[in-house]
Amino acid sequence: MNIRSLETFYWLAKLGNFRATGETLHVSQPTISARISGLEDELGVELFDRSGRSAVLTAKGRELLIYAEKILELHQELLEKVADPESIHGTIRLGVAETIAYTWLPKLIERINETYPAINLELDVDVSPSLAEKLIKREIDIAFLIGDVRHEGFVTKHFCSYSLTWVASKKMPLPETPLSLSSLARIPIITYPRMSEPHTYIRSLIHPVGRSIQIHSSSSLSTIIRMTVDGMGVSALPKEIVSSELQSGRLRELEVEANVPDLVFNVAYITAPGGHIVRAIADLSLALVASNNE
Amino acid sequence: MNIRSLETFYWLAKLGNFRATGETLHVSQPTISARISGLEDELGVELFDRSGRSAVLTAKGRELLIYAEKILELHQELLEKVADPESIHGTIRLGVAETIAYTWLPKLIERINETYPAINLELDVDVSPSLAEKLIKREIDIAFLIGDVRHEGFVTKHFCSYSLTWVASKKMPLPETPLSLSSLARIPIITYPRMSEPHTYIRSLIHPVGRSIQIHSSSSLSTIIRMTVDGMGVSALPKEIVSSELQSGRLRELEVEANVPDLVFNVAYITAPGGHIVRAIADLSLALVASNNE
DNA sequence: AGAGGTTACGGGCAGCGTAAGGATC
DNA sequence: GATCCTTACGCTGCCCGTAACCTCT
Numbered sequence: 001m002n003i004r005s006l007e008t009f010y011w012l013a014k015l016g017n018f019r020a021t022g023e024t025l026h027v028s029q030p031t032i033s034a035r036i037s038g039l040e041d042e043l044g045v046e047l048f049d050r051s052g053r054s055a056v057l058t059a060k061g062r063e064l065l066i067y068a069e070k071i072l073e074l075h076q077e078l079l080e081k082v083a084d085p086e087s088i089h090g091t092i093r094l095g096v097a098e099t100i101a102y103t104w105l106p107k108l109i110e111r112i113n114e115t116y117p118a119i120n121l122e123l124d125v126d127v128s129p130s131l132a133e134k135l136i137k138r139e140i141d142i143a144f145l146i147g148d149v150r151h152e153g154f155v156t157k158h159f160c161s162y163s164l165t166w167v168a169s170k171k172m173p174l175p176e177t178p179l180s181l182s183s184l185a186r187i188p189i190i191t192y193p194r195m196s197e198p199h200t201y202i203r204s205l206i207h208p209v210g211r212s213i214q215i216h217s218s219s220s221l222s223t224i225i226r227m228t229v230d231g232m233g234v235s236a237l238p239k240e241i242v243s244s245e246l247q248s249g250r251l252r253e254l255e256v257e258a259n260v261p262d263l264v265f266n267v268a269y270i271t272a273p274g275g276h277i278v279r280a281i282a283d284l285s286l287a288l289v290a291s292n293n294e
Numbered sequence: 295m296n297i298r299s300l301e302t303f304y305w306l307a308k309l310g311n312f313r314a315t316g317e318t319l320h321v322s323q324p325t326i327s328a329r330i331s332g333l334e335d336e337l338g339v340e341l342f343d344r345s346g347r348s349a350v351l352t353a354k355g356r357e358l359l360i361y362a363e364k365i366l367e368l369h370q371e372l373l374e375k376v377a378d379p380e381s382i383h384g385t386i387r388l389g390v391a392e393t394i395a396y397t398w399l400p401k402l403i404e405r406i407n408e409t410y411p412a413i414n415l416e417l418d419v420d421v422s423p424s425l426a427e428k429l430i431k432r433e434i435d436i437a438f439l440i441g442d443v444r445h446e447g448f449v450t451k452h453f454c455s456y457s458l459t460w461v462a463s464k465k466m467p468l469p470e471t472p473l474s475l476s477s478l479a480r481i482p483i484i485t486y487p488r489m490s491e492p493h494t495y496i497r498s499l500i501h502p503v504g505r506s507i508q509i510h511s512s513s514s515l516s517t518i519i520r521m522t523v524d525g526m527g528v529s530a531l532p533k534e535i536v537s538s539e540l541q542s543g544r545l546r547e548l549e550v551e552a553n554v555p556d557l558v559f560n561v562a563y564i565t566a567p568g569g570h571i572v573r574a575i576a577d578l579s580l581a582l583v584a585s586n587n588e
Numbered sequence: 589a590g591a592g593g594t595t596a597c598g599g600g601c602a603g604c605g606t607a608a609g610g611a612t613c
Numbered sequence: 614g615a616t617c618c619t620t621a622c623g624c625t626g627c628c629c630g631t632a633a634c635c636t637c638t
Binding site for chain 3: 311312313323324326327328331344347348349
């Protein structure tokens with residue numbers, strides 16, 4: 001019997017689904033079948049009832065789960081206590097919203113590689129709602145995204161916030177400064193995708209003033225920047241994202257009567273036995289932003 | 295990381311000797327080296343200081359030992375609780391004194407095979423002192439022998455007792471009956487080896503009476519029986535051993551003025567994580583004699 | 589020289605992924 | 614038919630034992 005089998009058993013017990021368990025553990029679904037049936041052979045006992053739609057623990061399986069949880073917890077604690085961080089290996093899949101990819105990500109990766117050189121990182125840059133979905137489906141291990149992941153077994157912690165600044169191309173003609181809300185309504189606005197917080201807020205902001213609002217939205221931050229630089233409209237973005245464009249003069253800050261609320265990013269991850277590396281990396285990332293804010 | 299590595303680590307921590315650990319776990323010594331260095335590589339930490347005569351735990355090693363013990367205990371409990379006895383497999387080495395081999399052993403083996411059909415039994419019939427040595431050197435797992443095994447980590451429990459009966463060949467001429475001690479002293483006595491309990495007792499019994507005692511000793515029970523049947527002397531043996539010889543008339547019981555104390559057999563085994571099968575088999579054997587005495 | 593551990597090497601087996609084959613709704 | 618799991622199969626890599634090689638007394 002090995003720890004891996006017990007971990008597989010644990011996840012299958014939690015998820016009730018061989019395929020999902022395989023994805024969680026980065027292995028194929030038949031591998032899960034093999035591991036579980038291997039465990040059942042070894043113990044000479046049926047652990048799951050596979051007759052229904054999802055795999056359900058048998059009585060013996062429930063008994064085993066108690067032990068599996070204890071052993072996995074001890075194993076995790078053991079690794080934290082006695083293992084050298086440099087030798088901890090494995091693959092961690094990071095889900096990152098584009099804004100984070102533009103700002104913290106390089107430093108974060110550098111820091112992770114310093115602390116855990118044997119860890120293999122897989123990146124997945126996507127929009128926040130997709131990241132939340134993927135996290136729940138266990139296709140990624142940690143997500144840096146906007147919004148909470150309210151789901152059993154997941155933890156969400158505040159990561160960082162960005163205040164949004166209105167920016168426009170230098171060549172863009174503007175009626176006055178500071179820009180009034182009604183003037184803003186007559187200019188095309190480029191922003192985050194529909195259903196995102198900034199998009200919704202901006203729409204509600206302008207709605208009372210003008211009827212025909214022109215809002216371009218893109219899920220790609222670089223596209224938003226490019227379109228803004230090209231003078232297709234104005235946009236509200238974190239200053240950190242467009243620092244080089246502001247410095248080179250390709251973009252300029254606008255004063256607008258109304259501010260858009262901050263963009264709040266959280267870090268979300270699974271809490272489960274075997275996930276101690278995940279938690280450690282989440283802690284590392286939180287420590288990174290904390291030290292940078294000093 | 296697997297349970298096997300932790301078990302290996304545990305035993306090496308206890309024994310401080312790679313070779314002894316290998317014997318305990320039925321594997322070669324280089325295998326122990328490989329397992330331990332594998333564990334050390336995995337954790338990126340030195341677990342043992344090999345500079346001295348025996349391997350000694352490092353600080354990290356001592357930390358690991360705490361976890362290893364807990365995990366192994368849980369693993370053992372897990373197997374007892376959820377595993378089907380029929381599927382428990384492994385190799386158990388039984389050390390058996392000849393008297394037991396003649397009496398309980400067939401029933402015992404039958405019973406073990408019924409209860410744990412997947413268990414592989416290795417037999418070692420030897421004299422009790424050798425069995426005790428082998429047990430301590432972990433060359434066998436359970437011993438059925440005369441005398442205690444007083445050693446840390448071992449348990450000794452009473453197994454069964456035999457009252458010794460004086461027997462002689464039918465054709466053997468005897469002066470009187472019941473036989474007086476002084477008459478007995480003039481007849482050659484065949485018995486257990488020097489330093490064994492019966493031998494010592496018989497010698498002390500006869501010493502005050504006659505000077506030139508003739509005591510033949512053999513560590514082989516069948517040889518003692520054979521010599522007695524051939525009329526080379528009388529012997530004190532458990533009745534159970536010579537029941538067929540008594541029934542066929544090749545031997546007859548003697549009444550002798552002095553009785554020899556009972557031959558007391560114990561079962562001794564290791565108490566350690568991973569040894570739950572050993573304990574279960576010891577319990578099984580005790581239950582067997584208990585049920586037979588009802 | 590002898591006891592104790594590591595390294596080297598060849599062989600066997602376990603474990604993996606791909607792909608095909610049931611079973612159940 | 615779609616979803617989900619098992620079986621079949623070839624492959625890789627790990628783990629074991631034998632044997633030779635260090636190292637320290």
